[in-house]
Structure formats: C-alpha cells, structure tokens
Amino acid sequence: MPDFNVRSDSVNVEQIMEQIRERIREKRGVDYTEQQIRELADVKLERFLDPRGVRSDLLDQFRKAQPAYEPPELPNFAFEDATLFESHRAPIRWIRKLLMPLLKLLFNPNPLIQALHIQSRLNTMNAEREAKRESARRAMDQLYYELVHNLVVETTRTGIEVKNLKMRIESIASRLEFNERRARALESAVVYRTDQDDAPAPRHAAQSSSSRQQAPSHQPQARTTPPPATSAAPVAVVPMLPTAVTPPTTTQGQPAPGQQQGSGVPGEGPGQRSRRRRRRRGRRGGGAASVVMGVPGSPAPDNVGAQGSTETIDSNDALDPVDEDGLSEAEEMDEAAVEREAPASAVPESPEAVALNPQPVTVELPVDHAHAEQAASPKSEATPALHSEPAAPMPPAIHETPAAVAPPAAPAAPASSAAPAEPAPSPAAPDHADHDPQ
C-alpha cells in the first residue's frame, strides 16, 4: 500500500488501522457494515422515488375511497325509576305497585335503578364521543395522507435533483480532467516577444522584467486554456536569450527565411526548434506572441486574423501530426519539456548576448506554491543574466524574492501563444497584489 505513512523504525498498528479505515471511508463515504449494506440494497427506494409512480390524483382517490362517516347505531337502553315495574298489562302493573312496599321490605332497589340509569347515560355519552373521535380521526387520516403524498412528491423531486446534480458533477469532473490534461499538454509551450513588441511598451517591459505578466482579460487569445487553479498555479520564468542563439524574427515572430528548416542549422542552440515551433503557432494562432501576451503596440487581433482563421489553423494544426521541421507534435512537446528542465548553464550566458537581445521569453510552468518558492531559490540567483532586463525598473514586489531572479508567479499569463480564443483566467494565486490588469 503505497500511501501508508509508516516509519521505518516503528510500526503503529492503531495508526495503520486508522489509515485503512480512512481509505475505506473515502472509498465508500461511510464505513457501513456488510449487513447494513445488504439491508440498504434490499430496500427498493427507486420504487418510491420513481416519478412515474407518483399519482397526482391520489388524494382524490383516497377521498373517494373513504365514505362519509356515519356513526353506527349502538344498542342502548333507557332506565328510569319505574322501568323495573313497567308492564303493558295493567293488572300486573297494579299488582306490582301494590306489592312495592313489600318488595322494599326485602331489599332496596334504588341503588340498582340508579346504577342502571347512570350506565345508560354513560353508554349514550360514549357513543357520542366515539362518533366524534372517529370523525376526527378520519379527518386526520386525510391530512396524514396528504402529508405523506406531499412528502413522496418532494422526495421524488429531491431524488431527481440529486440525479441531476450528480450528472452535473460528473460533467464538471470530466471537463476538469480534460482541462487538466490540456493544461499539462500546454505546459511546455513557450511565449516570447519580439523587440518591436517590447520597444513601445516600456511599462509593460518593466512588468515583464519582474515577470508579473498577464494577458489582458479583454483581449481574445488563441488556445489559451486556464490552468487548473486547484492543482497548480502557473509561474512565469523569464530567461533572457542571447542574440547569438535566437533566430532573427519578423515582426510577427516569423523566423527569417533559410533559418528554419531542419535541426542541423549551424548556430542553432538548444530550444531553438521548439521556439520556432511556437513562433509558428503564434503566427498561425493570431500572429505574434506579443499579441497574445497583450503587449502594447502589437498588432491588433483583427490584423492577425488576416493571416487566416485561427480556428481553421488550429484544427489543421491539431490534425497535422508532423510539423515543418519534420517532428511530430509529441516530439516537439517532449523537446520543449526537456529544454524547460535543462539546467540554466546550458544556455549561453554571455553578458554581451544579454545586452544584445533583451527579449524575454516567458515559460509557464504549472507548479504549486511550494514549487513557486523553489523557483526563487539561490540556484536561480546564480544566473541572473538569464532573466529580465537589468535596467528595467522594478515594480513593487510582494514576494521577497528578488524580482530579477525568478518571478514567482504570473498565473494569468497564457501558457501558449497558440491558445484558442478564450478569456484569460483570473489570477488564482495569492501573490497577485502587484498585478497590473493591463
């Protein structure tokens, strides 16, 4: 079990069991016993929750099935003072009356008469009370039935809502997964700016030097996919590339003729091929990367659209497994990843070269905040020439990291210049207080 946190010097069974139970709870939600699970499975909830099974006229049916209550005719008797001695025969009545004193000599019939009279009254009262109670109970039954009916309806509605929410969660999860995959695929994409892009934008260049770059949110961008905020925050690393290794580019970042074919071109340094590819993408996907980055002075998106439909080119690009340099997209991505991970010493660090080519190349790495701090490590400080313009004014930095060393985060900067037209993501990292939305 790879996710056990057990130390090599001691084993704590209680701790391990707790971890196992935690995993089970994560898997199942609740750690039910098998018996409980079977009982739950035996209950056919769906039968009750199926909306097709809920009849809207149930209450009416119930009322129809329930006849109006009529109190039954309960047997009773009337018992008065003379009831014991009554008779429809007059002579007998007379004899009884005559012998009454004699009878009262033998026993006293009054308590008996009184008791039976009270009993008769009690019977009557009970019958009336029972009738009232029964009618009240029937009325309550109707209320209960209505309540249960409403509960069934509401439960059904809730069940449907839960199903819908589950489907929505699944949909969002799949979209999130897709976006994560897409973000990973675009991690290696590099966006850089041309001289002309940077020249009329000193303020932005200063921002670039502190690597607080972010694309304007109002500007459409090609193939921009917002990185997942939950997994990693993009960090911009702005190495300075010497002129000697940077192929000459046109305004739109297009390489000069004769220097883009093949990998064996003399003087071609590491990463040039992938940069060329990115320039090509930038050309396809809306022109210069500076356009994508939102650098002032770069061609407007409308002008870029003159080079062709972004969507068309994107789709063609996606369908075309092999680029002009003969490498497949996957190979190029791998190369870009290798270049990104290559040690800084692999890049020429001549001060002259830095001075000659102050173009920053922005590489976005999806790293988490912990890694973002590592980006500002002394190792990065050892190669200050690789980073942004030395003369550029430093914007106020919230991070204690030297701005010229390693800009820790530029989360809203697009990962690729060839991203589809989507709004730039809002910054998610907490270190964006000095971020200029422009």
Next chain:
Amino acid sequence: MKIAVVVQRYGHSVNGGAELHARYIAERLARHGDVEVLTTCTTDYVTWRNELEAGVERVNGVQVRRFKVKHERDPLVFAKRSDRVFEQRHSLADELDWLDAEGPTSPALVDYVEKHAADYDYCLFFSYRYYHAYYGAKAAAARAILVPTAERDETIGLSIFQPLFRGVRAIMYNSPEERAMIQAVSGNDSVPGVVVGVGSDVPNNPQAHRFRQKYNIRGPFAVYVGRIDQNKGCKELFEFFEGYLKDPSGKLSLVLIGNTLLPIPEHKRIRHLGFLDDADKFDAMAAAEVLIMPSYYESLSMVALEAWALGRPVLANGKCDVLKGQCLRSNAGLFYETLGEFIGTLEAIEQNRWLAGSLGRNGKQFFRDNYDWPVIERKYLEMFERLKKESRMPEVDSAPGWLDRRRQDLPAAQDVLAKLPTGPAVRRNG
C-alpha cells in the same frame, strides 16, 4: 515439587487449544519437578466417549493417569440446558445440570483429586468450564491453581463459576483481556494472578520451499491453521476472502490447514490441505505472507503466537478482544471487522512488503519477550514460590442449600456477559 495437571483430555492426538496448552505446560514443568497428569479416557470433545484405557501411562515422559467418564454427552439435553441457562432466568440447580450435561462427567477423577490432593504441592486445573475443573478445584482448593482459558462466551456469565474464580490459590491467565473479564465477573482481584500464556516449539529453520514443493503451491498465499468451523469464524472468513478475490489487484491465495466441519468454497485460489503434522504446519506458516485468525472467541491464539515466532504478520478478527489486544500490544498484526477492513488490511500486508516485514519482526520480538519457554517457565515457578510464601487460603463459599439451589433468581448468562467490559486491554505489560 510435585504437580498435578488436571485437564479434560490429554495425549498426542488431542489437538484442542487448552489440551495442547496443558500438555506443553506439563512437559515443560516436568523439567523442574514431578508432574502427573490427571485426565479422562476421552479424546472427542463432542461426545466425551471413553476411547482410551483407564489407568496410568507415560506420554512424552510425563505420567498420565486416566479416569473413565460416567456418561457421554447427550447433545439434545446439552442444547436444551444451554438454552435454559444462557437465555432465561434460571436456578443454580439448572447450572449444575448444565455442567453435568456438558461433561466430561468423571466423578472418579474428582474423587481421586479429593483423596490425593495432599500428595501434590499444586494442582493445575485447565479450562474452568468443565466438570473436572469445577469440582476438582473445590476438592483441592488449598492447592488449586486455575488456568481458565476463558473465552468471551456465555459460559463466563454462569453463576456457579464466580465462586470458583474466587476459591483457588492462583490463576494463570492467558491474556490481559481474559484477566479483566474474569475479575469483572467474579471480583477476584485478591486472588493472585499473572498473565502467562503458553510457548511453542517453533523450529528454527522452517522449510518454506519444501512445503511449496510438497503441496505444489505457487504464488503468495495467506494461511489459516485450525479447525475449520463456523465457531472459529471460518464462514465469515470464506465470505470475506471471496470478496477479496473479486479485487483484481489481490494476488493472495488462501491455504486452509485443519479438519473441516464446513463446506469449503470451490475456487482455484482456495486450497484445503487437511490436517498436517507440525513440521508441515510450520513450513506452511513460514511460506505464507500472512496468517489469518478469524476466530471470534479466543483466550490465547497459539497459532498466532507461532506465526509471530516465525516472523509472519497476523490478520485477526477485530471482534475478538484478545486477538485485537495482542495485535495492538505487539504491533505485529492488523485486524478487521468488516469486509472493507478485511480487504484493506490484507492488501496492506500484501502490497507493502516493508509493512509485512516490520509486523513480522515485531511479532518475533513480542514472542521472545512474552511467550518464549524460559519466560513461561519462569512465571510458573515464580508463582509457585510466591504461593509457598503466602499463607492466605482461598475463600471457599459455603454450598447453597436445597431451596437456594432451586430458587429461580439467576439472570441469563448472556445478560451477564453483555454487562462485562469489552475491548482490548491496552496495557503492554501483563
């Protein structure tokens, strides 16, 4: 020093836990004194049929004196009386009738103990629940040392045994859980007691490869050793293991060793090898990835101790307080209560080699510290010395009268059991 070991069955072919325990102790104590075993002529714990000759014989150098059993067990009567005393309010006479129905009823053995108790320094009575222990400990109370081997079942809730726990010179417990349970039910805190357990003669170099070759077993496997019975939790084990087999990441097979009273599931990864001798049993344990102990009721799992002695982890049933407590105290085993936990723990041991190795090493150390024979022998001898110095005689309750025995005022044993404290004893030292 002359010691009598009184046990319900005894012999090479008798493999019950308490009986094996008694034999091991008798043979070990025979190195320090004169030991005589007093037992019955039975070998079957279900029928208690007289199958051996009464009289004296020697088993592994230990003198054994056997006595006839008066009558065999009638399962119907026993079941009826069990229902009566376990589930209903009843009388003392009902419990005595239950004890008589349970067997092995051997008045001859009890008479012998009563008459010859003075010939022994101490009488070790094994298994409190049987006829010989109840009446024998009463007959030789001044010399009686009880090895209760008590499990957490309804029998512990019977009222007749509470005076027994208070009326002996000392009690040798198998586990802290057993001691806590007996002290809770009988209040015998003043009776000297020590947690001892039992050792095992584990070979130094078991041959795992030989076992695999002999039984053509390949791949990793978990082993169960013992009687394959529902009371031992084997039915649940089969259900859980079939659940584990549905997990494609699990590679373990299940090897069962022991006589079976249950149908064994037909599956290519479940193998039943039957009853094996000790050499094969230890080889199997050494070859296994883990020993599974699914029993609900144990006073001390000797098999688990043997697995630990061989450096193998144990996966125990967490519903058994004793096993759970052993796992926690030793840090040498995991435990389960549900199917999810069974699969999770089994996968943890299977997939994390380091974890399995650490558990096994802890188990080996736990066995050495607590259950190695020198430790066990020392605890017994220290108890004998302690009792020799103590002048305290056990409290013997007066026998109830005719009317008292028939008064229906005793609670159902299961109600008494339900009130007893549960859970493993967390103290590391017994």
